[in-house]
Amino acid sequence: MLTSRRRTLPLIALAGLCFSCGRHELTREGAMALLQGTNVQGIQAFFSRNLSGGGDPITAAYHQLANAGVLHCKFTSLVSQELIECDQGNLTVGYLVVTAVTGVSRTADNTAVADLRLSFQPTPFYSRYQSAFDQLELSTMQPQGNVRSRTQRSSAQATFQLFDNGWRLQGVQ
Numbered sequence: 151m152l153t154s155r156r157r158t159l160p161l162i163a164l165a166g167l168c169f170s171c172g173r174h175e176l177t178r179e180g181a182m183a184l185l186q187g188t189n190v191q192g193i194q195a196f197f198s199r200n201l202s203g204g205g206d207p208i209t210a211a212y213h214q215l216a217n218a219g220v221l222h223c224k225f226t227s228l229v230s231q232e233l234i235e236c237d238q239g240n241l242t243v244g245y246l247v248v249t250a251v252t253g254v255s256r257t258a259d260n261t262a263v264a265d266l267r268l269s270f271q272p273t274p275f276y277s278r279y280q281s282a283f284d285q286l287e288l289s290t291m292q293p294q295g296n297v298r299s300r301t302q303r304s305s306a307q308a309t310f311q312l313f314d315n316g317w318r319l320q321g322v323q
Contacts, residue, residue: 182251261309
């Protein structure tokens with residue numbers, strides 16, 4: 151009986167050690183669960199608030215978005231052109247969201263970094279009026295680039311920290 155106890159105690163200790171090691175490892179699935187519902191970055195469309203035009207595709211795009219209630223604009227007809235004044239100068243048109251965790255690396259005893267794959271999820275009004283937004287953005291030549299160029303970011307990294315009760319997301323870059 152004594153020999154039996156001596157054999158089982160090391161097995162129990164080894165099983166407990168393995169259990170606690172696994173509990174502190176951050177897996178891809180665990181990282182994805184912690185990232186669920188996290189928007190990495192909001193993507194905004196930028197456009198001019200005040201401009202003049204007449205009969206061109208840019209003016210037509212402003213009319214389309216104003217008629218749909220996406221933008222609030224005032225149109226004033228002049229002799230050969232139209233003055234357009236809009237309340238908004240930018241609108242969120244979608245988000246970069248995490249679609250997969252491609253790898254996890256432990257950087258210290260209590261920190262880890264996860265490599266992420268991202269995709270662009272457009273808002274319903276951007277999906278419906280994408281060509282009008284693209285037309286407006288091309289006309290203003292924003293230094294941030296147009297929406298399409300900003301939605302091409304396909305990867306990021308998330309930092310996690312281990313606390314007594316488990317891993318927590320610290321940030322996404």
